[in-house]
Amino acid sequence: MVLSAERRSLLVRTAAREFARVGFEQASLNAVIRDCGLSKSSFYHVLDSKAALYELVIDDIARDLAAALDAPEPAAFAGPEFWQRVEEFIGRLAEVLASDEAFTQLAHMIYDRRPPRDDGAGARVTQTAQAWVGELVAVGRDCGAVRADLPESLQGALAVAVLRAMDEWSVAHLDEIPAAAMPALLAAQFAALRRLLDA
Structure with a gap:
C-alpha cells in the first residue's frame, strides 16, 4: 500500500x-x-x-526545509561581503523556519536526547549542516574574513558548537520569546558568532 x-x-x-x-x-x-x-x-x-x-x-520535513531555504554553496559567500552575506543568510533562515511549524517541530526532533537511532535521519541532517558550516568557515578563512590563528578544523568545530547551542536554546525557549524581540536576539547571536571568528 x-x-x-x-x-x-x-x-x-x-x-x-x-x-x-x-x-x-x-x-x-x-x-x-x-x-x-x-x-x-x-x-x-x-x-x-x-x-x-x-x-x-x-526525512520528509528536512527535504521540505532544504527546498524552502535553497541554501547557496559556501563558495557563494566568498569576498569582502562575507559577513554581510552570512548575516543575510541567517535572517533568511530565521524567516523560513518561522514560516512553517513543521520546521520548528523538526528541530525539536533533532534535539531529542533519546532518538530511536543515534545514526538515523536526525544524525544525517545534523552531519549535513555541520559539513556546510565547516566549508563556510574554510571559505571565510580563504577570503580573509575569518581569523586564521586557530586550526581550521577546530574553528569549524567551534562554529558548529556555538550555532547548535544557540539554535537548541532558541528552540527550547521559542514560546517565551516575544516576536518583537526575535530580531534583536538574532542580531546578538550573529554578533557573538562574528566575535568568535572575525579576522
Whole structure:
C-alpha cells in the first residue's frame, strides 16, 4: 500500500507534532494513527514501527526545509561581503523556519536526547549542516574574513558548537520569546558568532 501525497503529508505533520511535543519515547503511535484517520492495518502496510515513522518524518520535513531555504554553496559567500552575506543568510533562515511549524517541530526532533537511532535521519541532517558550516568557515578563512590563528578544523568545530547551542536554546525557549524581540536576539547571536571568528 502506498499513501497518497495528501495522506502522507497528514501523517508526517501529525506525527511531527506528537514527536516534538513529548519526544520519541513518550509519543503515542496510536494517537498519531487515530488523528490521521488511519487504521492500524493501513499504517503497518506502509511502515513497520514508530521508529520507522520517526525517520520518515525527519526525512520528509528536512527535504521540505532544504527546498524552502535553497541554501547557496559556501563558495557563494566568498569576498569582502562575507559577513554581510552570512548575516543575510541567517535572517533568511530565521524567516523560513518561522514560516512553517513543521520546521520548528523538526528541530525539536533533532534535539531529542533519546532518538530511536543515534545514526538515523536526525544524525544525517545534523552531519549535513555541520559539513556546510565547516566549508563556510574554510571559505571565510580563504577570503580573509575569518581569523586564521586557530586550526581550521577546530574553528569549524567551534562554529558548529556555538550555532547548535544557540539554535537548541532558541528552540527550547521559542514560546517565551516575544516576536518583537526575535530580531534583536538574532542580531546578538550573529554578533557573538562574528566575535568568535572575525579576522
